[in-house]
Amino acid sequence: MALVPLDERPVNVELPIAIAAIAGADLVLPPDELMPDIRVPGQADAIGDWLAEVAPKVDAAVVSVDTLAFGGLIAARTTDDSVVTALSRLDRLRALKATAPDLPIAAVSLVMRATNSYNPQEEPLYWAEVGKELHRLGALHHRDFLVRAKALADDGNAAELQALRDSLDPAVIADFEQRRLRNHQVNLAMLGMAAERSVDPLLITADDTAEYAAGSLEQVWLGQWMTVLPTGGEVLMYPGADEVAAVLVARQLTCLSGVAATFAVACAEDDGLGRIAKYENSSIETAVARQLKASGARLVTDDDAEVLVIHAPDPHRRDFVHDKISFDEVDRLAADKTAKLIARLLGEGRRVALADLRYANGGDPLLVENLIANGLALKLSAYGGWNTAGNSLGSVVAAAAAAQIGRAMGTLDEGAARRMLIHRLLEDYAYQSVARPQLERRLDADYKTRKFEAEGLETSIETNMTAELTTLLHTIAPGATGVTNISFPWHRSFEINFVLTGVSA
Known part of the structure; x- marks a missing residue:
């Protein structure tokens, strides 16, 4: 299967590869040099060329629309690519289906988030100053929409909404809302492709959801078009993001095997x-x-x-x-x-x-x-x-x-299934719940920041974490040898990558 990942992180690359391996399947991915590198967008046009080149050689494809249209997850929130440019890149999917009508193409497209934070690492840089305000703005607009549609009682929300808009730089509001509009148009275009069966299934997913939010309101509009459009390919919309490629790999395994x-x-x-x-x-x-x-x-x-x-x-x-x-x-x-x-x-x-x-x-x-x-x-x-x-x-x-x-x-592949199980136990329990909180307490105490900015700090953390996780691994799987090649792909503690050694079926 061909996979166009959402970005370069392990959950979007290594996890789908591991899922495919369990069933004895192989994934092919774009060359590393085409992929994004944190805030540096991937080469969207070249990734489209790569997909067209490998399509005749594979049995199915899984495509992250954010990467095909913009160059990756962060790029979909931060680049200035026009909607015309994005939609022209998506036409590669329509052309691919026309030339290979029997190729199953599964796609996932994200509803742009508005995280409730002042962390600009994955957002436009103005998030450091007004991120929480923009998150609140989306919630207030959602509530205002429901009030005007008579689906929610008027609770005085309009005054807070106007006050918040007046407090924000109009240029920032314009930039943020135009990005949302552009990405919303991409999702509408993908609904059209699903209706004509250029892709099947289409998953529209959203991370960092809330009851009232800009993204939640967009899902209302998208849901209406899902209802109105004639039935084509299957379309599902729900919370999620980084797990979706793995899910769609399983979906394509089902499609190809009939099981x-x-x-x-x-x-x-x-x-x-x-x-x-x-x-x-x-x-x-x-x-x-x-x-x-x-x-x-x-x-x-x-x-x-x-x-x-x-x-x-x-x-x-x-x-x-x-x-x-x-x-x-x-x-x-x-x-x-x-x-x-x-x-x-x-x-x-x-x-x-x-x-x-x-x-x-x-x-x-x-x-x-x-x-x-x-x-x-x-x-x-x-x-x-x-x-x-x-x-x-x-x-x-x-x-x-x-x-x-x-x-x-x-x-x-029993060995692949066992490695996957042990890897998740080690990462999700041993690292995320045990080792990582301890690491962050040390960073807070010694550096007053959780960023890996001090000279030599990341290398030191990698060395120490290798020893810590190897010890924890031995409690989970006593026959395993150890943990090697630890790295932090986005130079923060949130994501970790490593290799297990001495794990067999």
Whole structure:
């Protein structure tokens, strides 16, 4: 399969490669020199040329529209490319389908976010000064739209909206809203391509969602066009971003093999599936249904089906990045319930994939350490607990689905499946929930910043983290040798890349 990734980070490159490998498939990607490098956009036109060149040699394609149109995720928020330029690049998909009508092309396009922060690393530089105000502006415009549509009671929002607009530089507002309009036009164009089946499926996803936000309002407009347009290819819209390429790899494996993975869903807490996770705007039950559908999998109630176990979100919506989490008896009880559910299911001979959604940006140490202590962690078919609930759900479903497809086709790579499981346990639990909070406390104390700016600091962190993660790896998988090639692709602690050694089937 050909993959045009969302950007160069491991979750958008290494994760889809690993998902494909589980089923015995190979991914081909654009050359590194064409890809983005943090804020340096990828070479969008050359990536389009590459896709046209490899298309006759592959069985399917997965395309990130933000990369094809703008050169990557950050580029879609920061470049000055016109809508005419972006749409002309997207015409490559239409031309590709015309010349290779039997080539399955799956695509994902993002609704532009407006993060509630003053961090400009992934945004226009004015985010450092007015990022939170622009986030609030989108929320107020959304509410104003609903009031004018008589879908929400007038609560005096208009005065706050006008005051905020008056306080902001008109040039900044114009730049921000014109970027949103441009990207919205790209999404509308992709709906047209889905209607004519140039792509199928099309996923329109959004990260950092909120009940009221500029992106949430855009989803209302997009949803209306999804309803109005004649049925063509399948279109799904839901929260997500970095997991989507892995999900679409699983979807294309389903398309090519004719094998649809099946899952039953279980949660140890009675109200768990009805909760809404941090950074998302719909229930976990809805999120599960969307991720299964996006991957081509089916939800069943069969007594012998693989079980997708949901470790339900924390009602307090805590986050390993922003909160110093101390665990109480409620947390311990929740972890114990999920661990007992997994033990029972495994004891019945069921395959179990675990979506560890209790906390944002890291797995639940209480749960994972319970599973390790009882010899259950490595009996899972898949695990995920990173970043948002959507990220975790998508990666878990994709990995477990790829294994089911590979098993049915006789192409399952047991070693790849085991490496994927151990990698996610090590990254999502050991790094994100254990090692990274300790690292950030050291950075706060010694440097008063979490940026890797001091001379030699990043190299020192890589060396220390190699030792820390190797020690943690031995608790997860005692037979594994170690961790090598640790790096931080965006020169911050949020993303880490590494290679496992001594891991076999």
